[in-house]
Amino acid sequence: MTTSSLLQASGLRKTFGDNVVLDGVDLDVPEGTTTAIIGPSGSGKTTLLRSLNALTVPDAGTVSIGDVSVDFGSLPRGKEGRRACERLRAQSGMVFQSHELFPHRTVLGNLVEGPVQVQGEDPDEAAARARALLEQVGLAGREDAYPSQLSGGQQQRVGIARALALRPRVVLLDEPTSALDPELVGEVLAVVRDLASQGWTMVVVTHEIRFAADVADTVVFVDGGHVVERGPARDVVDAPQHERTQRFLERVLHPG
Structure with missing residues (x-):
């Protein structure tokens, strides 16, 4: 450090x-x-x-x-x-209080939107990195789910992964x-602790x-x-x- x-x-x-x-x-x-x-x-x-x-x-x-x-x-x-x-x-990457996910996009779609549309990253590379980030925040296998199918804690973890997908300083x-x-707070804090x-x-x-x-x-x-x-x-x-x-x-x- x-x-x-x-x-x-x-x-x-x-x-x-x-x-x-x-x-x-x-x-x-x-x-x-x-x-x-x-x-x-x-x-x-x-x-x-x-x-x-x-x-x-x-x-x-x-x-x-x-x-x-x-x-x-x-x-x-x-x-x-x-x-x-x-x-x-x-x-920087921003994680908001209330997720701010695109409801019409899948979890994977939420993560690749910024890197592909804003940063011009190759879609396949962005998707591979997004899957690795989802595994990091404990959501491997949920890339095809929509935000409405996730708990609040899961949505917030997607929000954290989406911020990291931009490779911020x-x-x-x-x-x-x-x-x-209250019962969902711990899972989000655990991700922040890991980061x-x-x-x-x-x-x-x-x-x-x-x-x-x-x-x-x-x-x-x-x-x-x-x-x-x-x-x-x-x-x-x-x-x-x-x-x-x-x-x-x-x-x-x-x-x-």
Whole structure:
């Protein structure tokens, strides 16, 4: 594992109307590490994650993934700005809260769509890689199924495989278990744990605090659009230094 930064964000700011959602957020993710972003609802976690691949376009700040960098404060208007965002987006794979699979395509069809249609990969090679990814996430033999024939946990595992099929530099996961029934959460977390052990670079927004402590290298606590605390995962979860972090974790880990 290297410790060189693969993803860097600096000064990210985003407002929706009068609501300041991100207020000068910095983030640094070394290659081969997992960073977990935690915090209360409405704290800016998802907006931060979506800003890292320009699905949400910040008002200001810079994001760099590898040698691709976008300064959103000076982003050109129109086609040139869109292309800059697309170049950044191509460096990452996104796993959404609620799967976002194409319902009219088979599992295999969902996985090969991006590599073939967007990246121009040979269809046979894309299909072979997709089958290997399905085996990796525990869904070998389900390539001809449609999303409606799968459980929520299986659909989310397909979503993870679809993100990996794009061969991204960074995998971004937005609360990948939040839409699942409790008994299905473990199967998705097991896949994320496996990816972390393989050295994928990941940023995970999660409310699974103990999972974050066990799997992530770094935990970042966000509240009110600010990074309040960051550090080694177990240090932040087990011995938080900031009073706001302490209150949040006490409420989450010891409700009632």
